[in-house]
Amino acid sequence: MSSGTRWLIMVLAWVVASAGVLLGIRLATNAHAEDSAAAVPTASALDANSTTSTGGADRRLPGTTRLVALKPTPLLDSRTSDALAEGAAGGAEVSLPMPQLPTGTRDVLVEVSILAATGPGKVTLGSGEDKVTVLNVAKAKAQQSATAVARRSADGTLQVGLTSGGDLLVRLVGAFEPVERSDAGRVVPVTPTPVVRLVPKEEGKRTSFALADVPQLATAGPVSAIVLQVSADVGTHGGFVSAGTSATALTQTVYWSATAGADRTRVGLLFVPVSAGKVFLRYEAGTELRADLVGYVTGTGAPVEVAGLTVPVPPHTPGPTSVPAKSGVDVAIGATGKLVDVPAERIGAALLTLTAIGEATGEVTVRQPGTRDAASPTLIAAKGTARSASTLVATTNAAVRVDSAVAGSVTVTPRLLVLNQ
Numbered sequence: 001m002s003s004g005t006r007w008l009i010m011v012l013a014w015v016v017a018s019a020g021v022l023l024g025i026r027l028a029t030n031a032h033a034e035d036s037a038a039a040v041p042t043a044s045a046l047d048a049n050s051t052t053s054t055g056g057a058d059r060r061l062p063g064t065t066r067l068v069a070l071k072p073t074p075l076l077d078s079r080t081s082d083a084l085a086e087g088a089a090g091g092a093e094v095s096l097p098m099p100q101l102p103t104g105t106r107d108v109l110v111e112v113s114i115l116a117a118t119g120p121g122k123v124t125l126g127s128g129e130d131k132v133t134v135l136n137v138a139k140a141k142a143q144q145s146a147t148a149v150a151r152r153s154a155d156g157t158l159q160v161g162l163t164s165g166g167d168l169l170v171r172l173v174g175a176f177e178p179v180e181r182s183d184a185g186r187v188v189p190v191t192p193t194p195v196v197r198l199v200p201k202e203e204g205k206r207t208s209f210a211l212a213d214v215p216q217l218a219t220a221g222p223v224s225a226i227v228l229q230v231s232a233d234v235g236t237h238g239g240f241v242s243a244g245t246s247a248t249a250l251t252q253t254v255y256w257s258a259t260a261g262a263d264r265t266r267v268g269l270l271f272v273p274v275s276a277g278k279v280f281l282r283y284e285a286g287t288e289l290r291a292d293l294v295g296y297v298t299g300t301g302a303p304v305e306v307a308g309l310t311v312p313v314p315p316h317t318p319g320p321t322s323v324p325a326k327s328g329v330d331v332a333i334g335a336t337g338k339l340v341d342v343p344a345e346r347i348g349a350a351l352l353t354l355t356a357i358g359e360a361t362g363e364v365t366v367r368q369p370g371t372r373d374a375a376s377p378t379l380i381a382a383k384g385t386a387r388s389a390s391t392l393v394a395t396t397n398a399a400v401r402v403d404s405a406v407a408g409s410v411t412v413t414p415r416l417l418v419l420n421q
Helices: 003-029 033-039 334-338
Strands: 065-077 092-096 107-115 121-125 132-137 144-151 158-162 167-178 187-198 206-210 223-233 239-244 252-256 265-273 278-284 288-298 310-312 321-323 327-332 347-358 362-367 379-381 387-394 399-404 408-419
Touching (some): 065 092, 065 107, 065 223, 065 265, 107 121, 107 132, 107 158, 121 144, 144 265, 144 387, 144 408, 158 167, 167 265, 187 206, 187 223, 187 278, 187 347, 187 387, 187 408, 223 239, 223 278, 252 265, 265 387, 321 327, 347 362, 347 379, 362 408, 399 408
Antiparallel strands (some): 092 158, 107 167, 121 132, 121 158, 144 252, 223 265, 223 288, 239 252, 239 278, 310 408, 321 408, 347 387, 347 408, 362 379
């Protein structure tokens, strides 16, 4: 090779290398606006893998899920099966097979009811360390209901236990599917808003309301389910309220025992799937029914966000808090960081169980600190007896406010945390 040829090759190599350097600089610095627009995601595109606008902290959280609203499906009705036959008089524990669920589902949302209890006892869901008490039965002939988050066993079944006798009903209404962001299945709490007041003696036993007539729902976009806190003046014969998507498909029911004297109000919580824009209710036995909207679940086509995703909380037993009569206390739920890895500042709401023991009979209400509303009481405390109820409530600084008309003790147990970001 001649010296001239070698010189030409060296010049060409230098030109190519220089072009590569310049091209690399251009790509690294996004020198042109059109390149920059394509490379930088918009704020709406950020998800749980992205960083926050404050300090660049990692937003990823373990265990985030969305609530998939399912067609209410009976898992157990001992009135029509012999699943509890061996323990009908003294209790039993059974494993309930589950239908097909979204991939990765570990926790489910169920409604549990006991009817015709034969004596005091309790109803539990789960097994081992994942067992949680969902109903405390005070006496024979009691009937009562609860909406609960339950963890499936390693074999995919749901363990249900009953320490007394009676009939047991378990209905599946939702599944918590692991996701990092989602459109559907995000839980949105709202300021408690009355949507139903029914006086059967004057208006009959059935009623309905349209989602479009409720301001929070009319502007919510796609909705897959709503969350209703119901309360009723039950009366001396006991009663129930059923809800569903049509007058002939009332697939969910809350049961109440008979009441006496001035202690007549009982409560419950319903996650009601919606499909045709209306919710129907039927109330039997009592003199008045009230229903407050406390939240909703987004549907397909809603904005894709992290806010509203949920983190189920493992079973645990927090300590009680004393509350004076005609006063209130703030109760922190952010301490659950020992159970689930959710920073307190990212907790925007919680599905929780309130348990109260009063020194007399009186109303107890859980609400967001710093707010005032006309919601129905979360439960009616009884003298010397523990009563429990579930509700969905927004939080402030990972705390809720508990107001009580009577002195006593309250225990706030979060079952599900709702992210605000």
